[in-house]
Amino acid sequence: MDYEIVVIGGGPAGLAAAIEAKQKGVSSILIIERDRELGGILQQCIHNGFGLHVFKEELTGPEYAERFINELKDEGIDYMLDTMVLELSKDRTITAMNGKNGLMHIKAKAIILAMGCRERTRGAISIPGTRPAGVFSAGTAQRYLNMEGYIVGKRVVILGSGDIGLIMARRMILEGAKVLAVAEVMPFSGGLMRNIVQCLDDFDIPLLLSHTVTEIKGNGRVEGVVISKVDENLKPIPGTEISYDCDTLLLSVGLIPENELSREAGILIDKSTNGPIVNEAMETSISGIFACGNVVHVHDLVDFVTAESRRAGSHAAEYVLGSVEVDKEGLATIPGDGISYIVPQKIRSENLSDKVTFFMRVNKTFSNVSLVVKSGDHVVREFKRKHLAPGEMESIELEKEVIEAMGLESLTIEVRKEA
């Protein structure tokens, strides 16, 4: 089985990349999806807030997904459901299997990685206590509730104030559960302000900042949790323990890009993003293998995933049609003071048409600062910012000429406080 482009993952990233590649002139494209339908995690995100950038209207997750799925079908793009990719090789051969076709070897001229991310679990944050039933990641509880029709508990405590945790607080309340508290280890919430207002404040759910779960109690089923205040080093402060009687603990404690296939193929991974190192074309360290969406870095909004994936799809099409400069080294982007990561990590100025956008996250909150772009010690450009927070992805644009003038010197972006 041969295809010009194979996309791994049929969520928002894979859908947008495949559609874009088709529209750029690639005729044979296949999407491989492990779930029973396309759309990825959007199908369980039944709340509104999607599509303001892409469609200029506010949609729910399933509506956003269905528009792309319809477009994909109109374009006549092939897809396989219930199919698991087992292995990806450097020469762009995919080993996959499903119940109908058995084991398959699929050869592609270009591959687009769009596997998304998964939730961190209790094990990842090492919460002490017993190991009863009733501890769920928020996204798992969301799938049970919104798709399968099961409510996972009646008295709920949520650890982590990321958007999934906040959204689930409201969902559990609307479906008749009691949400006792949302605890957040950081002194600020990682979720959007609008979600704190419409998911917590509207229902008088307390948000406990600088607090974490220090014990889970119960045999068989969760019977309660202990929440403690933490100091500035995020260590629990003895004597601040509060006990909550609950039957469920939901965890919304971060997402990890899902890169087992990428690692096995030998694709270089950025330690800060946990995603592949990519260049301006969203191409990984292996020529012809591209990546986009949450598998590269975790995005705040699906609209940004769509934009990034369209670029990946477009460049993969250029690669297949042979209209792109390959095998050039390019200059590296380096996160300076205050910046935790920058995507893309490499830029080949030869391939830029006019501008390039850099996406980044800061490592703590800042007010009234500048994002300073440097080539060696030389300051190239400054961008003023009133407010920067780790929970909000930041971006800056540079023109092709600016990048060209840097040659192969590295490009650093750092946060500088205003005098």
Next chain:
Amino acid sequence: MKLGEKKEMVCIVCPVGCRLTVECMKEFLVEDAYSITGNKCKRGVDYAVKEMTSPTRMLPTTIKIEMGILNRLPVRTRNPIPKELIFDCMDVINKVKVEAPISMGDVVISNILGTGVDVIATRSMGRSK
């Protein structure tokens, strides 16, 4: 709110979440009684005035579906509904059951609780085989 009194709020119209300051300019509950600052677009003004006079919310949830590929069908109110009716609307929505196939945008409850707002399906769902 008293004349000259100020209130801080976060606009929830879109994910930007502008921090708004609402100042009471007139003692009466009229539309121009408030001065709003901090909004990055004009929808922020509409939101703040509404939030002070008659707050509304979108209500996304699910209903039971039979013969579908899933047990639940996601739905939402087509437009925002009065905030104080959220739980009453949930009671109505929880009593409704539909049968597949359903198309995205199908009205599953019309004019819920006399609000003039329909509840619509937010995805299509075929019949299970």
